[in-house]
Amino acid sequence: xxxEPAIDEARRRYDFKKTLxxxxxxxxxxxxxxxxYIPPDKQIYDVTAQLRDEFGQCSNIKSKQTRTNVQSAISSxxxxxxxxxxxxxxxxxxxxGTILLGGDRSxxxxxxxxxxxxxxxxxxxxSSNFELEPLRQxxxxxxxxxxxxxxxxxxxxxxxxxxxxxxxxxxxxxVPGKQRKGGQSSARFQRLREIAINEFYTKVGERSSxxxxxxxxxFERFKGVLIGxxxxxxxxxxxxxxxHHEVQKRVIGLFDxxxxxESGLAELVDAAQDALKGVEVMKEKxxxxxxxxxxxxxxxxxxxxxxxxxxxxxxxxxxxxxLSASLREVRLKISCHACGYTNEMTVKTAPGERAQNRDLxxxxxxxxxxxxxEESDIIDELTQLADQSSTKVEIISDDFEEGxxxxxxxxxxxxxxRYRTGY
Numbered sequence: 001x002x003x004e005p006a007i008d009e010a011r012r013r014y015d016f017k018k019t020l021x022x023x024x025x026x027x028x029x030x031x032x033x034x035x036x037y038i039p040p041d042k043q044i045y046d047v048t049a050q051l052r053d054e055f056g057q058c059s060n061i062k063s064k065q066t067r068t069n070v071q072s073a074i075s076s077x078x079x080x081x082x083x084x085x086x087x088x089x090x091x092x093x094x095x096x097g098t099i100l101l102g103g104d105r106s107x108x109x110x111x112x113x114x115x116x117x118x119x120x121x122x123x124x125x126x127s128s129n130f131e132l133e134p135l136r137q138x139x140x141x142x143x144x145x146x147x148x149x150x151x152x153x154x155x156x157x158x159x160x161x162x163x164x165x166x167x168x169x170x171x172x173x174x175v176p177g178k179q180r181k182g183g184q185s186s187a188r189f190q191r192l193r194e195i196a197i198n199e200f201y202t203k204v205g206e207r208s209s210x211x212x213x214x215x216x217x218x219f220e221r222f223k224g225v226l227i228g229x230x231x232x233x234x235x236x237x238x239x240x241x242x243x244h245h246e247v248q249k250r251v252i253g254l255f256d257x258x259x260x261x262e263s264g265l266a267e268l269v270d271a272a273q274d275a276l277k278g279v280e281v282m283k284e285k286x287x288x289x290x291x292x293x294x295x296x297x298x299x300x301x302x303x304x305x306x307x308x309x310x311x312x313x314x315x316x317x318x319x320x321x322x323l324s325a326s327l328r329e330v331r332l333k334i335s336c337h338a339c340g341y342t343n344e345m346t347v348k349t350a351p352g353e354r355a356q357n358r359d360l361x362x363x364x365x366x367x368x369x370x371x372x373x374e375e376s377d378i379i380d381e382l383t384q385l386a387d388q389s390s391t392k393v394e395i396i397s398d399d400f401e402e403g404x405x406x407x408x409x410x411x412x413x414x415x416x417x418r419y420r421t422g423y
Contacts, residue, residue, distance in 0.1 A: 010395040014325050014379065016116060017139055021328075023111060023130050025350070026099050032069045033097035035131040036077060037123040040091045044084050050124060051078055069098040069108075070126065076110045091119030095130045145276070146212045146225040146247065149257060149264035150204055151233045152197055157208040158265050159215070160226075163281030164399035165269060167262045168211050173200035197236075205242030212247050224252035226275065228268035229260055266401070287394050288402035291322060291414055301417040304410040306346060306378075311423040312415055313382065316389035321382060324412030325397045329378040334360050338368035346378060382413070 026033065038047055055074045061067040073096040080094065096110040117138045125131050145160040156170035175196040215222055225247060227234050234254045241248055255271040257264055269276070276282050294300035301319075303312050312318045330349050335342045341363050360370040379395070386393050398404040406414060 010325075011379075011383075011393075012116060013139070014395050016135075017325075018328075018377070019111070019113065020132055020135055020139070023095055024132055026095075026097075026109070026130060028097045028099060028128050029069075029106075030063070030066050030128060031126040032066055032073065033095070033099075033127055033130055034070070034073045034077065035123060035125045035127070036094040036096075037119055037121055037134060038087045038092050038094070039119045039122055040087050040089060042087055042091075042122055044081055044086060048078060048081055051081075054124070072108055073097045073110070076108060080110065080112060088114045090115050090117060093119065093135060097130075142221055143223050144215060144221045145223050145252070146208070146250070147228075147265045147268055148204075148208050148225060149228040149260045149268055150237060151229050151260045152200065154260050155200075155204045155208070156260060156262050156264060157204075157211060158262075160269055160276075160281070162399070163284055163397050163403070165265050167265055169207070170261065171200075171203060171207060173197075175200055198240075201237050201240055201242045204237070205244070209244035209247045213244060218246075222250065224250045226252055226255060226268055226272045228255045228257040228264060228271060230258075231256065281400055284394070284396045285400065285402055287320065287322060287416075288396060288406060291416055292402065292405075294416060299420065301420055302415065303417060303421075303423060304414040306411065306413050308423045309413050309415045310382070310385070312417055312421055313385040313389070313391065315421055315423075317417050317419060317421045318386065318389065318391045318415045319418045320392045320394055320416040321386045322394050322396060322406065322414040322416070323379055323382065324403070324407040325395050326407045327378055327412040329412075331376050331378050331381045332360075332372060333374040334370045335373040336363035336366065336368050336370055339363060339366040341365045341370075342373070378413075 036047075038044075051074050055071055058067050058071050058074070061070065077094055077096050084092075091114075093113045093115060094110065095113070097108070098106045099109050100106050113135070115135060115138060119134065121134060123131065123134070140161075143162060146157065147160055147165070148157045149155065152173060152175045154170060154172045156167065158165060158167040158169075160166075173196070175193060212218070212222065212225065225243070227238055229237075238251060238254055243251070253272065253275050255268055255275075257267045257271050259267055269281070270285075273282050291302050294302035295304070303309050303318075309318070309321070313321065328349055329346050331344060331346050333342065333344050347358070358372075360372060362368065363370055383393050385391075396403045396406055398407045406412060
């Protein structure tokens with residue numbers, strides 16, 4: 001039961017991102033595309049009053065085509081708002097206008113979105129593109145962790161944003177080695193070395209703290225700091241309170257790692273798995289690592305590629321369906337009206353692209369033009385197959401190494417099986 005909300009959230013995030021990509025690809029002529037953001041506390045009658053006023057103002061537009069298209073868009077929005085006594089709980093966004101389809105073709109389209117987070121602004125805007133930035137900001141990861149790795153020679157810092165490691169910068173030290181040079185007493189050499197270590201720790205604390213504190217919404221989204229390195233360096237650094245006090249009190253834990261350059265950040269995230277159990281990247285990493293381990297076994301229960309995974313789904317043999325959030329493919333059912341021939345195919349698609357605009361070729365049976373009978377997103381279609389056999393579904397981002405491998409090496413479609421099938 002604990003799995004379901006995470007799966008639903010990943011799916012909602014995928015659908016929301018895909019919708020924004022589709023809207024971003026839309027273009028209109030001149031200022032014919034209307035963006036309307038309505039916050040939850042806005043009165044609908046106030047919105048409709050402004051829209052009617054804008055409709056009247058359109059009479060001043062010189063171009064007859066632009067005037068007609070803008071008025072059609074406003075009328076379309078007004079007709080949709082009739083069904084709302086008040087905005088939804090989190091507000092709503094409406095994108096409406098005459099979209100250019102290529103050549104001389106265009107079409108009036110209207111999309112209504114209930115956002116995943118409350119809207120905090122009211123906006124009415126006409127442009128050649130839709131204004132999507134307020135919704136894009138909702139895709140930003142809500143949990144951010146500071147990462148800091150160091151020994152007495154070097155240090156590096158960055159962020160863990162959801163499931164993406166974001167390296168920022170680092171520094172090197174001038175701390176002398178443990179072997180003193182001739183002409184210095186052992187005590188003097190040790191004092192100079194301790195001074196250099198303290199100066200280096202101070203520099204690391206100041207620079208990394210400045211980066212962490214500069215993160216927007218630091219007091220809301222910044223969940224804590226992970227510090228990695230060999231002993232006793234990391235313990236000395238943490239105990240010395242070299243970080244800014246607001247950052248210092250957010251230290252989650254200290255972790256043993258080998259590397260203290262940029263590659264140490266990924267090692268730190270792996271070492272901190274227990275501390276990051278609630279972070280989505282650890283769940284996704286666990287799924288991908290299990291898949292990769294099963295894949296190299298002679299008797300491993302893993303499959304990849306659409307054809308193999310689809311056959312295993314149809315047999316009910318899939319325990320976990322693993323899909324890349326970067327998949328942008330559609331499943332098409334095509335038919336021939338002349339002879340009744342039918343077929344299915346999967347094709348890559350670009351944001352905003354319409355399958356019905358594709359040239360589907362001619363029927364192999366009678367050479368008549370093939371027509372599109374049905375179109376569905378590949379993730380929707382495979383998820384429906386998974387639901388038939390109570391298969392878990394994991395949607396994996398490509399913001400970390402294993403997630404990127406899923407998309408680039410395995411086509412974005414893989415599975416952990418209940419038993420081996422030979423497919």
